[in-house]
Amino acid sequence: MCFFxxxxxxxLDKTLDxxxxxxxxxxxxxxxxxxxxxxxLLQDFSPDVVHCHRNLALLFAFFSLRWLARSKKLxxxxxxxxxxDLPNWVVRYVFxxxxxxxxxxxAEAVKRHLVECEGIxxxxxxxxxxxxxxxxxxxxxxxxxxxxxxxxxxxxxxxxCIAAVDRRKGLEYLARAIWMAKHFxxxxxxxxxxxxxxxxxxxMVLEEVKQLGLEDDFMFLGHRDDIPEIIAAxxxxxxxxxxxxxxxxxxxxxxAMKKPVIATAVSGNPELIxxxxxxxxxxxxxxxxxxxxxxxxxxxxxxxxKRALRGYEIVREMCSLEKRYEKVMALYEKLILKxxxxxxxxxY
Numbered sequence: 001m002c003f004f005x006x007x008x009x010x011x012l013d014k015t016l017d018x019x020x021x022x023x024x025x026x027x028x029x030x031x032x033x034x035x036x037x038x039x040x041l042l043q044d045f046s047p048d049v050v051h052c053h054r055n056l057a058l059l060f061a062f063f064s065l066r067w068l069a070r071s072k073k074l075x076x077x078x079x080x081x082x083x084x085d086l087p088n089w090v091v092r093y094v095f096x097x098x099x100x101x102x103x104x105x106x107a108e109a110v111k112r113h114l115v116e117c118e119g120i121x122x123x124x125x126x127x128x129x130x131x132x133x134x135x136x137x138x139x140x141x142x143x144x145x146x147x148x149x150x151x152x153x154x155x156x157x158x159x160x161c162i163a164a165v166d167r168r169k170g171l172e173y174l175a176r177a178i179w180m181a182k183h184f185x186x187x188x189x190x191x192x193x194x195x196x197x198x199x200x201x202x203x204m205v206l207e208e209v210k211q212l213g214l215e216d217d218f219m220f221l222g223h224r225d226d227i228p229e230i231i232a233a234x235x236x237x238x239x240x241x242x243x244x245x246x247x248x249x250x251x252x253x254x255x256a257m258k259k260p261v262i263a264t265a266v267s268g269n270p271e272l273i274x275x276x277x278x279x280x281x282x283x284x285x286x287x288x289x290x291x292x293x294x295x296x297x298x299x300x301x302x303x304x305x306k307r308a309l310r311g312y313e314i315v316r317e318m319c320s321l322e323k324r325y326e327k328v329m330a331l332y333e334k335l336i337l338k339x340x341x342x343x344x345x346x347x348y
Contacts, residue, residue: 001045003038005029005056029060039064042074048336051077055091062094075335081106081130081246083113083267095120101335104328106130106246107268126331129272130249131324132315136228137256143233146226150189150219150233157188157298160234162227162250163241164194165220170240170264171205173287177240179212180291186298188217193230195223231257236297236304239263242284247272252319255279255311260304262293272318278311 004016006026016026025041027034038060042050050065052058058078065074078095080103086092094100096119103125105111111127114120152158159178163169171192178190196202202220209218224230227250231237237254238261239245247268254261255278263273264284275281280293297304317323 001025001041001047003027003029003057005054005060029056035060035064047074049075049077049332051079053079055087058094058100059090062097062099066099073339075101075332075339077102077104077331077335079104079106080110080114080125082244083110083246084244086118092118100124101339102126102331104128104331107271109268109271110246126327128324128327128331129319130247130252131319131321132249132252132256134256134321137231137253138228139232139258141228141232141257143229143231146229146233150191152189153187155187157186157235158233159188159190159236159238159294160230161190161192161238161240162194162231162253163192163239163248164197165192165202165205166197167201168241168244169194170242170285171201172208173242173285173290174238174240175205175209175212175214175218176287177290177294178218179214180287181294181298182214182217184291184295186295188235188294188298190214190218191221191230191234192219193221193224193227196220227253228257231259234259236294237261238290238294239269240284240290241266241269243267245269251279252315255308255315256319258305258308258312260297260308261311262290262297264290272315273311277307278314279307 001023004026006012006028008028008031012026050061052061061076065076076099078100086095103114103120105114105125105127106129108127111125114125115122147158161174181188209215231254237250237259239248239251241264243266245267248263251261251263251272261273261279263269263279263281265281266284270281273279273281280297282289282293
């Protein structure tokens with residue numbers, strides 16, 4: 001059974017308004033009455049594992065279990081996808097408490113941060129890399145309609161950056177790198193694809209783009225549902241983030257489509273993007289280094305293809321749906337067995 005947060009009176013997100021192959025419920029996780037409803041459902045449904053994917057869901061499940069359901073049999077698991085500090089003392093308390101059984105980190109860098117900076121025991125954290133939808137992200141996707149939409153002319157290259165627009169994504173450095181690459185003589189456009197999370201930062205980047213004279217060549221496409229087609233249309237996929245990434249999902253998806261990638265050396269990115277082998281790794285916040293990598297990728301098609309193919313093989317090994325499924329199920333079984341043995345020893 002899957003629970004999605006839906007504030008009372010808000011419209012249902014279109015991605016959730018469809019049939020799923022399992023029971024789905026939409027519940028307001030900020031409403032105190034929902035805690036009683038959820039705890040009753042847990043008692044009736046009696047799952048082995050409650051697996052959360054956001055801090056809001058974790059707090060909702062944790063306090064429902066501890067205060068209302070009062071179950072010592074259910075196992076509580078949370079995913080952790082970034083190297084940012086835990087947001088407040090409540091979340092930090094829950095992460096450190098025995099009420100949270102395990103944390104799945106999406107990269108070794110995320111685990112290191114939890115252990116070294118947040119005081120979470122290492123044995124409480126398992127690294128399982130994120131996966132990608134192999135039915136959508138593959139090299140058979142046609143991106144010609146996107147290239148036509150953007151208005152690319154013959155010989156013009158497309159750089160894509162799949163990222164929400166906020167200060168952590170380093171978009172001002174990407175804009176400067178695009179300007180440098182164009183002045184090196186490369187004909188290209190750049191498309192940033194993602195929702196605008198920080199309006200003031202968005203306006204700042206727009207002003208930077210204007211000052212660089214890139215109004216026609218650096219565009220924001222907003223939130224899109226056709227990400228595979230956008231990646232297929234690209235010549236290179238870039239992550240210019242300056243902090244906080246776990247392991248950028250767009251990098252997995254781009255390599256799954258055999259596209260060359262450039263990433264900043266932050267958080268878990270170097271675990272997948274190995275400079276000189278599976279892509280180009282550059283310094284965060286350094287537009288000159290990013291421009292250098294762009295020029296190398298776009299001027300050396302053979303090398304770009306070679307690294308992309310190596311990256312494709314690694315991402316299939318590290319991040320396939322099957323690999324993630326196997327590791328998550330193995331962790332569930334380990335935690336369930338540990339809990340059962342504990343109950344047998346304590347007698348409850």
